[in-house]
Amino acid sequence: MPAVTETREAVEKLGQSTYKWGFETDIQMDLAPKGLNEDIVRLISARKNEPEWLLEWRLTAFRKWQSMKEPTWAKVSYPPIDYQDAHYYAAPRKKEGPKSLDEVDPELLKTYEKLGIPLHEQALLAGVELPEGETARPPVAVDAVFDSVSVVTTFRKTLEEAGVIFCPISEAVQEHPELVRKYLGSVVPVADNFYAALNSAVFTDGSFVYVPKGVRCPMELSTYFRINARNTGQFERTLIVVEDGASVSYLEGCTAPMRDENQLHAAVVELVAMEDASIKYSTVQNWYPGDSEGRGGIYNFVTKRGACRGARSKISWTQVETGSAITWKYPSCILQGDGSVGEFYSVAVTNNCQQADTGTKMIHIGRNTRSTIIAKTISAGRSDSTYRGLVRVQPKASGARNFTQCDSLLIGDECGAHTVPYIESRNMAARIEHEATTSKISEDQLFYCRQRGLSEEDAVGLIVNGFCRDVLKELPMEFAVEAQKLLQISLEGSVG
C-alpha cells in the first residue's frame, strides 16, 4: 500500500496546520490573578454581582471540590494538572449597559465573522448577501461566549415575543433568579464529580434557556464558545428548562486558538424536560486538538445530563466530537417520567495523538421508558478512542427498552478503539439490545472510489461520512453539512 502510506506521511507533515480556527484575537482583557481559592470564588461572584445564595452555592461546591480527587477510571492519560496555574476569570473589557451589536468590540465581531458565526440579525433576516445558489438559512439565535463571558445574544426580541428566554446565565441570575435557583444543580448536583464541582465553584457564564408551557421555540438556539486568552480555563454552565408540551432545538459549537499549552474546559450542561416536552441538544465540538506530536490542545472534561422529569418527555443528545486533546464526556438521560425517551447519537473522531473517552448513561426509572444509543468511533493516527456507556434499568421500570449500536472504524494500524458497555438491569422484563462492530476502511473501497475519479482524501471523507450517516442525519440540516466538512478536515492525511 505504498501510495497510501505516502499520502499519510505527506499530510502528517502538514500537522495541525489543518486546524483552520487557530487564530488569536488581540483584545483588552479583564483577568483575575492566577490560582484558585475562596477569594477567587468570591471575586467571580462579586464581578457578576451575584446574590448571596449563589455565592454560598459556589463556596459549597468549592469546599467539596477540595476534598475530591480527579477521576482516573477513563482510558486517557495526561500529566498532572496544576489547578493553581490558571486564571479562573477572563472577560473582554466592555462598557456597561444593554447589549446590542453596536456596543460589542469590533475585534470580537470580526472573530465570530472569521469563524462563520452569524451574529448580524438584519442581514440574516433580510436574507441578503447570500452567495449564488445558496438558499436562505432559517435564522438561528446565537449566544456568543468569548472566553468566560457572553458577548452578545441575537434574536432576543423575536424569542421574547414567543415567551422564550434565551440569555447568558449570568443575566438570568439577575432577571430570573427564581428559575435559576430552582433548577441550577438539580440535575448535576454540585459535588456530582470532580470537574462538575470545579465548574460549580468557578463557572463564569454560559446560556440559559426557558421555554414555557406549550411553546415550540420558533428557531434553533445556538451557543458558540470561543477560548481566546492564554492560561485560562473555560467553565461554562448551561441550563435549559422546557415546560409541559414545549420543545426546543439547541446547538453548541466551539473553537480555540492553537497553543502549545493545554487548556482546561470543564463545562456543565443541565437539561430539564417536563411532561410531553422535548429537547434536542446538538454539539459540534471542535476545540483545538493539539499538534501532530500531541503538544497543546484542550482538555475537554464535561458533564452533561438531562432529566426527563415528565411523562412522555424526550431528550436527544447528538454530538460530533472532532476536537480536543482529551475528551471526557458522557451526556446522559435520567428517564424518570413514564414513557420518556432518551437518545444519544455520537460521532467521535480522534486523529494524531488525541484521546477520547466518551459515551452516555441511560438511567431508566419510569415505566415504558425507551433509549437509543448510536455511537460511531473513528480513530486515526496514534489516537485512542473509547466508547463507555451505561444502561441501567431500575426495578420499577417495567417495559423499559434500550437499543445500543457501537461501531468503530480504524484508519491505519497505530490507533486504538475500545467499547466498554455497562448493563445493569434490575427489571426482568426490560429489553436491552447491544450491537458492536469494528471495521477498517478497506483498500478495495478506496480503490473503487479513486477509479471513479475521487481523490484519496475525498474517498476517505465519503466513506467516513457514510459510516456516520445514522448520526449526522440527526443534526439540524445546516449543521449536518458543516459537520460533514469538519469530519473530512479532521481526518486529512489519516489514510492508511
Place this chain on the structure above:
Amino acid sequence: MSQFLEISGLCARIDADGQEKQILRGVDLTIPPGEVHAIMGPNGCGKSTLSYVLAGREDYEVTAGSVTFKGQDLLAMEPEERAAAGLFLAFQSPIELPGVNNANFLRTAVNAVRRARGLEELDAVAFLKMAREAAKSLSMAPDMLKRNVNVGFSGGEKKRNEVLQMTLLQPSFAILDETDSGLDVDALRIVAEGVNRLRSPDFSALVITHHQKLLDYLVPDRIHVMAKGRIILSGGPELAKRIDQEGYTKFLAEAA
C-alpha cells in the same frame, strides 16, 4: 502516431503473504480508437489483474513493460488521474460503500471527473435528471439511486450499477471485467445496449468475458486469448465462437 492504447511487455506481480507471485508475464495488446476488443481465457490466467493494473491498483507491482494511453504514460498516473483521462473499470466484484448514497456517490464522481476535464460541475438538479434518465435506459428501479452504493444489491443490480456509472462518467476507454457473469438474458441485453450506446470513434472498450452471448450483442473487432499471464492468440470474432464450442483446453494445447 501512437495508438490509443498500447500495452507492451507488461509484467506484474503481487506480494501474497510474503511470497512474490508473478501474474502477468509479458502482455502485448494494442487497441485502436473506436474499437471493442474482447479478452477470453481460463480462470486465474490474469484477466482481472490486467484490468487492475491498467486502472492503477497499487497492490500489484509492475516489474516490466509499458502502457501508453492517448500518448501518456498510463503507469505513472494515479488511479483518479486515469479516471479523469477517460479510463473506466467495471469491476468483476463491485465494492459496497455502507451509508454512502448512490446518487451522492455518482455525483461526487462525475463532478470530480468533470473538474479534472475542465468542465463545469453539475448541480444536484441537473445531475439527478441525467442520472434518472440513465437509470431508466438500463431498466433500473429509480430507488437504486437512493440506496447505499452496492449495499444489498443483487449480483445483477451491482453489474447494472457499474454500467450506470460508466454511462454517467462518459469514459473514452472502458474495461468491463465479466460484467455479463451472473446476468439473465434480459439483463445481458440491457447491459450490452448500455455499452453499445457509448460506441463512437472516440470510445474503445476491453471486454473480459467467458460467454459468446455478450459478444453476439457487442460484435467485437478483435478477440484475444489469454493464458498464464500472456496473450497467446488474437483473431477476429470467429475465435470466440470456436472457444465457445471447443473450450480452452484444446486451444491452449494448440498454442503451446
